[in-house]
Amino acid sequence: MTTSTDIAPDTKVYEALASAFRAEDTDVLFALLGDGNMHFASSLTTSGVRGVYARHEHCACAMATMYANATGKVGVASVTCGPGLTQTMTALATAVQAGIPLVVFAGESPIKAAFYNQHIDQAPLVVATGAHYIAGRSLERMTDYVRDAFFIARTERRPVVLGVPLDVQQLTLAAQAPYRPSTDFIPQFSKDLPNPVDVDKAIDAIKAGGKVVVIAGKGVLRSGAETECEQLADACGGMLATTLPVRGMFDHHPFGLGISGGYARAAGRKLLLEADVVVAVGTSLNNFTADSGKLFKNTKIIQVDTRPVGLKHGRKAADIYLHADAKEGLKAILNRLPSVLPAKGWRSEAVAAEIADQAADRTEFVSQPDVVDPRDAVAAIDRVIPKDWEIVNSSGHCAYFAAQLRGRRPENFNVIREFGAIGNGLSYAIGVAVAKPDKTIVLLDGDGSLMMHAQELETVRRLGLRLLICVLNDGAYGSEIHKMHADGISDEGAVFGRGDLAAMARGFGLRGAKITGLDQFPMLFEAFRDTGQAELWDIHIADNVTTPVMRAHAHK
Numbered sequence: 001m002t003t004s005t006d007i008a009p010d011t012k013v014y015e016a017l018a019s020a021f022r023a024e025d026t027d028v029l030f031a032l033l034g035d036g037n038m039h040f041a042s043s044l045t046t047s048g049v050r051g052v053y054a055r056h057e058h059c060a061c062a063m064a065t066m067y068a069n070a071t072g073k074v075g076v077a078s079v080t081c082g083p084g085l086t087q088t089m090t091a092l093a094t095a096v097q098a099g100i101p102l103v104v105f106a107g108e109s110p111i112k113a114a115f116y117n118q119h120i121d122q123a124p125l126v127v128a129t130g131a132h133y134i135a136g137r138s139l140e141r142m143t144d145y146v147r148d149a150f151f152i153a154r155t156e157r158r159p160v161v162l163g164v165p166l167d168v169q170q171l172t173l174a175a176q177a178p179y180r181p182s183t184d185f186i187p188q189f190s191k192d193l194p195n196p197v198d199v200d201k202a203i204d205a206i207k208a209g210g211k212v213v214v215i216a217g218k219g220v221l222r223s224g225a226e227t228e229c230e231q232l233a234d235a236c237g238g239m240l241a242t243t244l245p246v247r248g249m250f251d252h253h254p255f256g257l258g259i260s261g262g263y264a265r266a267a268g269r270k271l272l273l274e275a276d277v278v279v280a281v282g283t284s285l286n287n288f289t290a291d292s293g294k295l296f297k298n299t300k301i302i303q304v305d306t307r308p309v310g311l312k313h314g315r316k317a318a319d320i321y322l323h324a325d326a327k328e329g330l331k332a333i334l335n336r337l338p339s340v341l342p343a344k345g346w347r348s349e350a351v352a353a354e355i356a357d358q359a360a361d362r363t364e365f366v367s368q369p370d371v372v373d374p375r376d377a378v379a380a381i382d383r384v385i386p387k388d389w390e391i392v393n394s395s396g397h398c399a400y401f402a403a404q405l406r407g408r409r410p411e412n413f414n415v416i417r418e419f420g421a422i423g424n425g426l427s428y429a430i431g432v433a434v435a436k437p438d439k440t441i442v443l444l445d446g447d448g449s450l451m452m453h454a455q456e457l458e459t460v461r462r463l464g465l466r467l468l469i470c471v472l473n474d475g476a477y478g479s480e481i482h483k484m485h486a487d488g489i490s491d492e493g494a495v496f497g498r499g500d501l502a503a504m505a506r507g508f509g510l511r512g513a514k515i516t517g518l519d520q521f522p523m524l525f526e527a528f529r530d531t532g533q534a535e536l537w538d539i540h541i542a543d544n545v546t547t548p549v550m551r552a553h554a555h556k
């Protein structure tokens with residue numbers, strides 16, 4: 001369907017730009033204002049787009065990033081030129097690594113000024129992050145720049161920054177052709193069907209191998225192929241696993257192993273290491289899922305994906321490629337899979353019992369006073385928080401513990417951690433809350449990560465969000481101290497003490513509680529549910545409980 005929007009003659013450039021953004025289906029603008037973007041932002045929000053104002057430009061972009069991830073739309077943010085833009089570098093690189101479509105309107109210093117204190121050459125900075133930069137200088141092409149920005153964001157799934165000099169924004173446009181949004185130009189394809197020759201190769205490999213694991217990624221969710229994944233695993237007597245972003249997809253299945261990769265549960269990891277054949281569906285099978293090559297060393301890998309790339313993160317992704325939509329690829333395999341396979345797989349009651357063990361890692365550590373084991377803290381959170389609430393997971397050492405929540409659908413688990421930056425938890429939680437206004441959000445974050453952008457607690461209060469912030473507080477940069485200890489160097493610079501984060505939250509107008517024992521969770525949960533106001537739980541966790549990923553580092 002072709003849609004077009006009229007832009008009246010004698011419109012100011014900033015108004016025409018805002019009008020084009022609206023025509024691109026922008027419904028929320030995440031912004032921090034300055035000379036370079038205030039007219040644009042004001043024009044956009046007075047015409048009905050919701051403005052969400054952050055306290056740091058990085059956070060505005062990070063909110064838009066998670067908003068895009070949670071809605072499937074293009075995230076839209078705006079920052080001023082110069083210092084506004086330089087603040088966004090980490091957010092842009094993060095969105096690039098995670099393949100998130102984002103359009104950032106940045107403004108640029110005035111083109112006619114002989115001197116402007118905030119001038120900086122913006123394009124090289126943006127391009128260095130892997131994002132695309134559009135310098136909007138021609139009046140004739142002004143709204144085309146918006147279309148191009150959204151087109152690139154949508155088709156290449158990456159951030160695009162549009163910079164328009166602030167004096168140019170004040171010029172008046174002559175009559176314009178009606179605006180046609182980027183979606184009018186994006187070709188619509190039918191689903192990719194697999195080539196039968198490749199299907200035969202996949203079937204031969206499945207027939208020859210004994211122990212099969214079907215690993216599902218985001219493509220399975222997009223194409224609705226969960227049932228087919230289970231059917232294939234059932235037919236082979238095999239196991240099911242997922243990538244981190246769709247964790248929880250097979251938690252109901254007796255042979256669902258959980259996450260494949262560094263975040264695997266102990267029982268899952270043991271079985272993943274035994275696999276003869278992996279059918280990786282709707283996933284690029286990247287470095288995280290293969291645990292940096294520690295998994296699947298001698299495993300035959302069949303990849304079913306719409307964009308198989310072959311070499312992923314420096315490693316051969318698979319041996320056999322089915323270039324296909326996840327559901328179509330699996331249906332083709334299932335249709336031609338012999339009903340009786342020569343090998344029966346490796347399902348048994350004993351294996352099912354091992355998988356059902358609720359503990360991801362049973363390693364013992366010396367107990368410490370007045371703190372809780374982070375594994376027990378996450379289990380306690382899992383018991384009290386309803387399964388359909390939105391979970392937001394952050395980065396840092398504690399992210400492993402938070403990923404071990406069970407029985408929660410991947411649609412309710414919000415995680416972006418490809419770039420590994422800390423400091424995004426609050427912004428991501430706000431992005432989800434804006435995307436899903438009827439839901440209650442639970443953020444699990446580290447103390448170091450929270451402190452990096454604690455100013456956004458003010459945004460949480462101002463927006464009146466239903467947000468529970470669970471801080472796994474070890475009083476340190478846990479990721480760093482454990483590695484520093486393992487490497488035999490001083491941990492100076494990575495230990496801060498636990499502080500009083502509950503009081504800090506109260507200072508921002510939120511509710512706050514300190515947790516030092518597991519018995520506190522049920523009562524605190526009831527109070528949170530009943531008040532519905534944003535609250536921070538400062539959970540004092542033991543600082544000596546390490547994750548399997550961290551212990552693997554120690555053995556390097």
Ligand SMILES: Cc1ncc(C[n+]2csc(CCOP(=O)(O)OP(=O)(O)O)c2C)c(N)n1
Nearest residue numbers: 396397398421422446447448449477478479
């Ligand atoms: C922006 C950024 N700066 C520094 C780092 C290095 N780093 C990785 S994890 C981490 C510590 C995070 O501390 P916290 O949020 O308390 O989580 P913990 O590791 O203690 O569980 C740091 C500093 C990073 N990943 N990203």
Ligand SMILES: [Mg+2]
Nearest residue numbers: 446447476478
């Ligand atoms: Mg910490």
